[in-house]
Amino acid sequence: MKGWDRIVFEKTTWSDVVAQHDVKKPPERKPEQITVDMPVVHVGNIIMWASASTGPDLKYIERVVLVDFPGNPERSAPSASGIADFAALEALLIEKYGHPSSEDSNFERGANSARWTFPSITIELEITHATETVSSGDVIITYRAVNKNALGAL
Secondary structure, three states, X not given: OOOHHHOOOOOOEHHHHHHHXXXXXXXXXXXXXXXXXEEEEEEOOEEEEEEEEEOOOOXXXXXXXXXXXOOOOOOOOOXXXXXXXXXXXXXXXXXXHXXXXXXXXXXXOOEEEEEEEOOOEEEEEEEEOOOOOOOOOEEEXXXXXXXXXXXXXX
């Protein structure tokens, strides 16, 4: 993910994200966090929407979320299968970080997930609203800082 090496958890501020990325929309401010919607990113050949959020301090980035969903208007072609995108993203994450610490496949409740847990960061990949008969769904990757040592995890 080009340019993401400039986001360092607990060191990069939300205003740094606005300045370093082509952010078009003002940050969303809530009492417990500030969220910055960023330009789309390419993860492999999958185009995902991105956002970075602060923690309760309202200053430093503690979470980055990437989302791919059926009908994403940024895609040149609609996603044929959220399950296929989930599998492709999982393969990329395994290549970079190794096998996940835990996995959950429960198509009855419409979710599949994999989690990588490290001392300073957790990475969760999930697909929601997919079932054994419906292959589309929202695919979400969440990078969350666990402590101030979450440096360069992206």
